[in-house]
Amino acid sequence: MIWLVGCLARADTIPLEPQPPEQPNLLLISIDGLRADRMSLYGAERKTTPNLDRLAPEAMVGDAAFSSSNESALSHAVMLTGRYVPEIAWPDYTEFLVPDEALTVAEALSQVGYATGGFLAGGHVRSDFGFAQGFSTFEESADFGSFRETVPPALAWIEQQEGPWFAMVHGYDLHRPYAKAGVLYHSFDARDESLICQLCRERNQTERIFDGVYLPQHVRSTVEHHSGKVMSDPTNYARGAELDASQGTRLSSADLDHMRAHYDSGILAADFYVGALIDELKRTGAWDDTLVIITSDHGEDLQDHGVSNHRALIHDSTTRVPFIVTGGALSMAYQGKRTDLLIDGTDVVPTLMRAAGTVSPAGTHGRNVLGLGTPGVVFQQGVTGQSAIRTPTHRLVFEGVPLTDPDYRTKAAAGPVVLYDLRSDPGETRDVAKEQVETTAVLHAMLNVHLGAMEYGTSRLPQSLELIEMLHTRGYW
Numbered sequence: 470m471i472w473l474v475g476c477l478a479r480a481d482t483i484p485l486e487p488q489p490p491e492q493p494n495l496l497l498i499s500i501d502g503l504r505a506d507r508m509s510l511y512g513a514e515r516k517t518t519p520n521l522d523r524l525a526p527e528a529m530v531g532d533a534a535f536s537s538s539n540e541s542a543l544s545h546a547v548m549l550t551g552r553y554v555p556e557i558a559w560p561d562y563t564e565f566l567v568p569d570e571a572l573t574v575a576e577a578l579s580q581v582g583y584a585t586g587g588f589l590a591g592g593h594v595r596s597d598f599g600f601a602q603g604f605s606t607f608e609e610s611a612d613f614g615s616f617r618e619t620v621p622p623a624l625a626w627i628e629q630q631e632g633p634w635f636a637m638v639h640g641y642d643l644h645r646p647y648a649k650a651g652v653l654y655h656s657f658d659a660r661d662e663s664l665i666c667q668l669c670r671e672r673n674q675t676e677r678i679f680d681g682v683y684l685p686q687h688v689r690s691t692v693e694h695h696s697g698k699v700m701s702d703p704t705n706y707a708r709g710a711e712l713d714a715s716q717g718t719r720l721s722s723a724d725l726d727h728m729r730a731h732y733d734s735g736i737l738a739a740d741f742y743v744g745a746l747i748d749e750l751k752r753t754g755a756w757d758d759t760l761v762i763i764t765s766d767h768g769e770d771l772q773d774h775g776v777s778n779h780r781a782l783i784h785d786s787t788t789r790v791p792f793i794v795t796g797g798a799l800s801m802a803y804q805g806k807r808t809d810l811l812i813d814g815t816d817v818v819p820t821l822m823r824a825a826g827t828v829s830p831a832g833t834h835g836r837n838v839l840g841l842g843t844p845g846v847v848f849q850q851g852v853t854g855q856s857a858i859r860t861p862t863h864r865l866v867f868e869g870v871p872l873t874d875p876d877y878r879t880k881a882a883a884g885p886v887v888l889y890d891l892r893s894d895p896g897e898t899r900d901v902a903k904e905q906v907e908t909t910a911v912l913h914a915m916l917n918v919h920l921g922a923m924e925y926g927t928s929r930l931p932q933s934l935e936l937i938e939m940l941h942t943r944g945y946w
């Protein structure tokens with residue numbers, strides 16, 4: 470009792486740690502296509518993220534974070550709804566959208582008094598696909614835009630707010646084409662005259678590199694949209710058995726590194742603009758009452774498994790992303806901390822809603838990352854039909870059947886599946902399903918339970934010929 474009285478007596482003499490505001494401002498930054506292991510924050514040799522690096526002492530950094538899909542629209546839809554891809558809408562790449570009936574985090578936060586602003590860079594994450602839902606202010610780039618376009622209006626909007634606000638800011642600075650004009654064009658490797666540099670400057674050429682061989686004769690196959698419009702087959706850039714490598718140009722390891730250097734220059738550009746956004750919030754004081762999440766919607770294979778995109782495969786290369794929680798509203802208890810507990814795209818909604826002092830909408834998956842105590846597992850759905858479970862040590866993948874196949878679950882249950890043991894094979898190069906039979910059986914059963922528990926969404930994107938045409942010319946659809 471004396472000890473307790475002593476504590477109470479001291480309480481008003483010791484300065485207390487400032488308490489986080491009851492409804493902090495919330496900022497979600499999505500750096501499109503950012504593969505965690507290319508960032509210096511995550512140990513990359515090139516200094517690609519100097520601004521995010523200097524945030525580390527005032528941030529909680531997730532070292533094992535994953536996107537829930539390998540494609541922009543699908544992953545961002547999960548990030549904003551906390552639901553898995555097939556639950557949100559009909560899981561067809563060419564018809565996927567965030568339907569009106571989905572409850573987005575912007576809608577949920579506006580119901581508890583937040584002003585909401587979306588500053589998205591267009592492409593696949595635009596109002597046509599339902600991404601404006603719940604944002605009272607929404608601005609989008611016409612094409613695949615940069616943070617250079619989305620940060621200034623976001624800052625202007627934030628400055629006008631008087632009550633709590635939620636803003637989402639997004640940019641495609643490191644997305645294909647990997648080489649973009651500007652002062653950061655050749656930040657890490659200058660070889661302007663080389664073939665690979667030319668390919669990096671063009672929107673759709675690096676995707677014609679398969680297993681290090683450039684195959685200009687690779688022709689994109691097409692499928693028919695329900696509108697009758699012909700569009701690109703999303704499976705195009707998976708490795709095709711029909712390709713004859715002897716017909717192409719073999720690129721050297723220095724060439725492939727040049728391609729990665731262009732991607733890394735894009736990271737540096739994104740880091741520059743995100744750094745400017747953070748500095749301005751600090752200068753105006755808005756930072757003090759704000760909780761910030763910085764993450765991404767997918768990675769990029771960069772030839773690790775023989776392709777130069779993200780849509781063809783579900784691996785760590787295409788789905789391991791940053792997850793950084795920071796801002797003045799982050800409790801001191803989490804600042805300067807790193808966690809290797811698994812985090813995924815479904816965790817964004819519960820983390821934001823909990824920070825706002827409320828609960829997530831019914832049916833939301835995921836966990837508040839500021840309270841993780843147990844490892845958890847990650848479930849993912851790839852745009853060409855892959856379903857994966859990722860644990861701290863293994864990845865198990867079922868693929869080869871579109872998610873829209875009416876018998877998908879039965880086929881997934883029957884297999885075959887591929888298993889990677891990340892302890893001995895972090896690059897995911899060797900299938901050990903037949904060697905680790907018990908692990909395969911357990912993870913396969915968990916994946917089946919996950920797939921069986923999902924009620925598929927039925928909404929489909931209404932046809933828009935202009936949209937199809939625009940994305941088709943950009944190398945999509």
Ligand SMILES: [Zn+2]
Nearest residue numbers: 501502541766
């Ligand atoms: Zn993306």
Ligand SMILES: [Zn+2]
Nearest residue numbers: 648660661666
């Ligand atoms: Zn170059």
